[in-house]
Amino acid sequence: xxxxxxxxxxxxxxxxxxxxxxxxxxxxxxxxxxxxxxxxxxxxxxxxxxxxxxxxxxxxxxxxxxxxxxxxxxxxxxxxxxxxxxxxxxxxxxxxxxxxxxxxxxxxxxxxxxxxxxxxxxxxxxxxxxxxxxxxxxxxxxxxxxxxxxxxxxxxxxxxxxxxxxxxxxxxxxxxxxxxxxxxxxxxxxxxxxxxxxxxxxxxxxxxxxxxxxxxxxxxxxxxxxxxxxxxxxxxxxxxxxxxxxxxxxxxxxxxxxxxxxxxxxxxxxxxxxxxxxxxxxxxxxxxxxxxxxxxxxxxxxx
Amino acid sequence: xxxxxxxxxxxxxxxxxxxxxxxxxxxxxxxxxxxxxxxxxxxxxxxxxxxxxxxxxxxxxxxxxxxxxxxxxxxxxxxxxxxxxxxxxxxxxxxxxxxxxxxxxxxxxxxxxxxxxxxxxxxxxxxxxxxxxxxxxxxxxxxxxxxxxxxxxxxxxxxxxxxxxxxxxxxxxxxxxxxxxxxxxxxxxxxxxxxxxxxxxxxxxxxxxxxxxxxxxxxxxxxxxxxxxxxxxxxxxxxxxxxxxxxxxxxxxxxxxxxx
Numbered sequence: 114x115x116x117x118x119x120x121x122x123x124x125x126x127x128x129x130x131x132x133x134x135x136x137x138x139x140x141x142x143x144x145x146x147x148x149x150x151x152x153x154x155x156x157x158x159x160x161x162x163x164x165x166x167x168x169x170x171x172x173x174x175x176x177x178x179x180x181x182x183x184x185x186x187x188x189x190x191x192x193x194x195x196x197x198x199x200x201x202x203x204x205x206x207x208x209x210x211x212x213x214x215x216x217x218x219x220x221x222x223x224x225x226x227x228x229x230x231x232x233x234x235x236x237x238x239x240x241x242x243x244x245x246x247x248x249x250x251x252x253x254x255x256x257x258x259x260x261x262x263x264x265x266x267x268x269x270x271x272x273x274x275x276x277x278x279x280x281x282x283x284x285x286x287x288x289x290x291x292x293x294x295x296x297x298x299x300x301x302x303x304x305x306x307x308x309x310x311x312x313x314x315x316x317x318x319x320x321x322x323x324x325x326x327x328x329x330x331x332x333x334x335x336x337x338x339x340x341x342x343x344x345x346x347x348x349x350x351x352x353x354x355x356x357x358x359x360x361x362x363x364x365x366x367x368x369x370x371x372x373x374x375x376x377x378x379x380x381x382x383x384x385x386x387x388x389x390x391x392x393x394x395x396x397x398x399x400x401x402x403x404x405x406x407x408x409x410x411x412x413x414x415x416x
Numbered sequence: 417x418x419x420x421x422x423x424x425x426x427x428x429x430x431x432x433x434x435x436x437x438x439x440x441x442x443x444x445x446x447x448x449x450x451x452x453x454x455x456x457x458x459x460x461x462x463x464x465x466x467x468x469x470x471x472x473x474x475x476x477x478x479x480x481x482x483x484x485x486x487x488x489x490x491x492x493x494x495x496x497x498x499x500x501x502x503x504x505x506x507x508x509x510x511x512x513x514x515x516x517x518x519x520x521x522x523x524x525x526x527x528x529x530x531x532x533x534x535x536x537x538x539x540x541x542x543x544x545x546x547x548x549x550x551x552x553x554x555x556x557x558x559x560x561x562x563x564x565x566x567x568x569x570x571x572x573x574x575x576x577x578x579x580x581x582x583x584x585x586x587x588x589x590x591x592x593x594x595x596x597x598x599x600x601x602x603x604x605x606x607x608x609x610x611x612x613x614x615x616x617x618x619x620x621x622x623x624x625x626x627x628x629x630x631x632x633x634x635x636x637x638x639x640x641x642x643x644x645x646x647x648x649x650x651x652x653x654x655x656x657x658x659x660x661x662x663x664x665x666x667x668x669x670x671x672x673x674x675x676x
Contacts, residue, residue: 179467
């Protein structure tokens, strides 16, 4: 049994396996299928200061090895989260973290302040990379200046672990990562979904109500892995890798490329117990290769 | 209701028509309670173009045989792959998912229930009819299809109630659509349940509204997770966007915004 714990910005994780925001609800949805306390953390659904209805249906299009979504940050707002959802999830025995989204600096700050007040939420993941919202977070996330501006503002008022989720829809993700590192982010998570599109040939119409949407699933894994590797070579803060991880082997690959922890996203829809299985698989891998700690494989890629 | 993920064994795979197959699945454990209107999410292995599970409504639960029946219309690569299952194969299934049709609490003798199914939408009506009959009601089925060969499981339906039919080409029952069938005007129904193509359900809902009959419809919006996590399958309701997989698939038409 290898040591599985990792540390991100002062926050201890019992193991490096977490679940990605927007793919795991508030955790409770999966409680019948797995033991939530067996994984390192849960990033709950993207939360905004105000209630959002999200985009019109249809919001999903399947692809050969993944899917496109255009949910558009549907959520009932930070107050509803704090009053109604938080009491139900605050005692789940793992790191419960909230993905915070906004469309202006002010509402990023306001939302982060509300979540900061919740004792059992030790970290937020700042979403500056949602591709599905007009004037949404991605506007901040696609330039180093925009990313720096929002991180600077939130860092001033958010004292706990601050993770920033980066968009792959940029020319050079390392520039964005360096910018948020410079403003005091504790970690970066990458990648959010890639902007894509689906067409119905028979109807000669787009499948998604928004025409374009965010691509996720195994099809994006090589791109995500490349970006994690590039970012690992560009910043000193820890990286949480995600993008198409669907088993322990994918998770190990991301860690070898430089990720300190990983998120499982879209594959939760295929196997709702995959995150728990991934913890077991990583441990077996470490034992098989004689590693005493999972930290030994972070960035251990031999090039 | 607690949900399960089970590796279920195929006990039968019956081709009903070129485009429909009836899969019967069993489990080593006693199957959990399942309600009419609920659905399952089936993982499809070995189809390179199929990534997500396929949501399939519960067609019937044979408690004595510990069997779950799934009526599958072969539409895309995923459902076609499912139809290739052999007896003895294992299929991974999440169940039971979603809410259910409402079983009335009124006096059975005074309560006239109409179950309207169109195309593969007849699937959940069989189990609903069986449950209603078990609860003492005498359900009436109205099944619609393009032609006689598309009307499935008629012998099964007849075990649980009277069966009326419409076909678009007139090859069985009355010619036309379910909403044109004479039974709609001959009986004072207290409740209508429907599942099928959306235009059909909307027409049924319109009829029900015009006669002040309570009506529940079962929706099949495109879905990913099936458990309320991804928020992809939403339907606009009087309470805003809600998930068809958890707040539905069954909705009282009063909650929907179809009329607007």
